[in-house]
Amino acid sequence: MTELRVGDEAQRSSTRRIAFLGPHGTFCEQALRTLTPTVLGDALGDPEPSLHPFASTTAALDAVRSGDVDAACVPVENSVEGGVPATMDGLVETPPLVIVREILLAVRFSVLVRPGTTSADVRSVASHPHGEAQTRRWIAEHLPAAEVRLTSSTAAAAAQVAAGEVDAAVCAPVAAVHHGLVELASGVHDTGDAVTRFVLVRPPGAPGLPAPTGADRTSLAATTVNRPGALLAVLTEIAVRGVDLIRIESRPLKDRRGEYWFFLDGTGHVGEPAMGEALAALRRRCTDVRFLGSYPRATVAGEEDGTGADPGAGQTVKDYTEAASWLASLRDGTGA
Numbered sequence: 001m002t003e004l005r006v007g008d009e010a011q012r013s014s015t016r017r018i019a020f021l022g023p024h025g026t027f028c029e030q031a032l033r034t035l036t037p038t039v040l041g042d043a044l045g046d047p048e049p050s051l052h053p054f055a056s057t058t059a060a061l062d063a064v065r066s067g068d069v070d071a072a073c074v075p076v077e078n079s080v081e082g083g084v085p086a087t088m089d090g091l092v093e094t095p096p097l098v099i100v101r102e103i104l105l106a107v108r109f110s111v112l113v114r115p116g117t118t119s120a121d122v123r124s125v126a127s128h129p130h131g132e133a134q135t136r137r138w139i140a141e142h143l144p145a146a147e148v149r150l151t152s153s154t155a156a157a158a159a160q161v162a163a164g165e166v167d168a169a170v171c172a173p174v175a176a177v178h179h180g181l182v183e184l185a186s187g188v189h190d191t192g193d194a195v196t197r198f199v200l201v202r203p204p205g206a207p208g209l210p211a212p213t214g215a216d217r218t219s220l221a222a223t224t225v226n227r228p229g230a231l232l233a234v235l236t237e238i239a240v241r242g243v244d245l246i247r248i249e250s251r252p253l254k255d256r257r258g259e260y261w262f263f264l265d266g267t268g269h270v271g272e273p274a275m276g277e278a279l280a281a282l283r284r285r286c287t288d289v290r291f292l293g294s295y296p297r298a299t300v301a302g303e304e305d306g307t308g309a310d311p312g313a314g315q316t317v318k319d320y321t322e323a324a325s326w327l328a329s330l331r332d333g334t335g336a
């Protein structure tokens with residue numbers, strides 16, 4: 001899969017390049033464009049990187065691994081439909097990539113058509129699998145005769161409508177501008193307040209790990225042997241250190257039937273003692289562990305910041321630091 005060429009963006013003289021799930025008009029592009037120059041400067045070392053649409057999440061991640069781009073913005077999960085399989089699978093491939101920012105975007109879907117098309121004309125409707133999943137009931141009620149087709153992105157569906165390959169696209173309203181379409185219906189999601197989480201990933205290295213903010217999220221993936229209690233042991237290493245587990249999802253290992261990558265997200269930063277010790281314990285106890293990044297927790301516009309559950313007595317950063325210096329004093333013979 002290759003980069004989708006677009007004239008203007010390739011010509012800017014910025015140093016860093018960011019891939020996103022294209023073509024223009026995806027939710028992914030919208031999410032990426034919410035990042036401020038300050039955030040981009042911190043995350044990539046360039047406040048004004050150039051943005052490049054790619055035909056799939058896999059192609060965008062591959063471009064980071066091959067060095068064609070410096071980072072990629074990809075959808076990772078949705079509050080209605082769960083994880084995006086291609087992204088999860090892509091994150092655990094090698095060489096490693098790390099998440100340096102997350103972006104939460106409230107998604108609202110429109111049905112876009114060529115000018116002059118009415119509901120009665122719609123024989124086929126296309127969308128990304130996550131778009132289809134979030135509007136399935138609406139489509140069944142309002143376009144019952146339409147054949148549903150899945151596309152690599154919502155804007156790819158809009159491009160297919162523009163090309164006359166399909167009659168309607170379920171996508172972001174902004175895709176109408178990019179692809180010369182009009183709105184047949186808006187706000188067609190089955191569940192209100194759906195939020196999609198996107199992540200900005202880059203190879204480990206400069207400009208370094210995002211600094212702890214006090215409201216961070218750490219993502220990791222772990223595999224264990226298939227033995228009774230093996231997953232419980234992993235979760236226990238996390239729980240006993242007061243780390244709030246905020247996501248767990250699995251994907252098959254593919255080449256070893258019956259074994260899985262467990263994707264685990266917890267509140268906290270690898271630079272903090274609790275999360276650091278939990279990761280070190282998983283490194284000792286798991287078949288394989290991938291550190292997928294520690295980065296500031298995002299909020300949806302207008303929502304409260306969620307910093308996670310109370311870690312419990314003796315589990316704060318201060319508690320860990322005090323206990324570590326007490327232990328050091330025992331070891332150097334000055335304490336008791």
Ligand SMILES: O=C(O)C(=O)Cc1ccccc1
Pocket residue numbers: 021025026027028029075078107128130131152153154155196
């Ligand atoms: O296809 C897009 O526009 C994306 O960014 C992926 C996606 C699809 C459906 C809901 C949210 C994100």
